[in-house]
């Protein structure tokens with residue numbers, strides 16, 4: 001394969017996967033690869049897979065078949081990410097035209113496997129944490145930074161510990177130097193990424209001073225020129241009072257928080273091995289809202305987990321009513337290979353789970369409509385990041401998308417705005 005060419009990449013799944021894709025693209029730039037959106041023109045085609053969503057294996061092989069039909073004869077195909085970790089050389093057996101397989105914990109080896117046909121690198125104990133992360137901004141003004149890799153939790157529905165391995169935190173110095181580099185390049189907002197960000201500091205690959213997530217936030221917020229910090233995803237179990245106080249009082253921390261509920265039933269939460277109860281979750285959410293009245297809380301919910309009965313589902317509905325999430329990602333449970341829950345008895349019929357999901361989403365839409373109405377006439381601060389057809393686009397600290405008339409000069413700046421009209425997915429506003 002020539003040491004130059006075009007790379008086409010398809011990314012499925014979470015923000016971590018997108019970050020891995022960015023990191024691989026950056027590595028490939030070192031090999032003189034440039035990105036193309038056309039698979040027919042590519043010299044290298046990558047599918048960065050996810051195992052969390054519906055039918056990941058089926059999706060992978062159907063996409064591989066499609067790419068194989070349309071690609072250039074001389075091109076190579078690589079499969080990376082979580083499904084690569086769990087299927088390994090099965091992929092080469094089923095699709096012998098694939099040139100290499102690279103697990104989610106091994107993406108730093110992309111340049112190495114590029115020239116090794118048949119390579120399968122899926123070691124989930126591989127320490128990718130010191131892989132130096134380069135300039136891969138979300139936009140000129142926003143940058144994401146990995147603060148940890150892997151996950152030590154054992155949620156029974158989740159495949160991540162099997163594909164991304166145990167948790168390793170990135171050293172503080174490396175994170176701070178990435179933030180400073182980002183600020184120098186013009187970034188104002190930083191998104192800290194990890195499967196479980198707020199257990200930061202649990203384990204480092206080398207000897208490291210003791211530091212937890214709250215202290216990390218404090219240290220990052222001291223960097224001159226940084227204006228906003230976001231993070232994804234925290235675990236409700238680790239939201240202690242110290243963290244909530246820092247979240248509320250540190251003006252650099254954006255006032256939106258993801259609190260993945262998964263289920264409102266303590267009985268189901270225990271079967272999921274989430275480590276908290278309905279009461280704990282409600283208490284944390286209430287504390288967060290009390291400390292930051294305008295906070296936007298988002299969540300993930302799974303309905304129809306094995307053995308979930310109507311009473312359990314009512315608990316989930318009760319939490320929805322109590323917290324009134326500003327955003328909710330909700331799914332029907334479906335068993336994932338290599339997870340504990342795959343073999344749980346009392347799997348719920350698809351029809352029953354489907355009905356529950358409908359009920360949940362219908363009520364959530366009503367809540368979203370009423371929350372949107374409440375935002376009219378309110379003031380927010382917005383980081384404008386784009387300008388399209390005379391319209392400025394940006395997000396408030398709470399994460400709401402804002403469209404406002406204005407001039408391109410406001411791009412890259414934080415401005416105060418007043419909402420003139422508000423919908424479920426965005427707001428219109430005037431700059432104050």
Ligand code: SF4
Nearest residue numbers: 151153155158160195
């Ligand atoms: S916290 Fe649970 S759901 Fe999240 S990545 Fe870890 S095991 Fe998966």
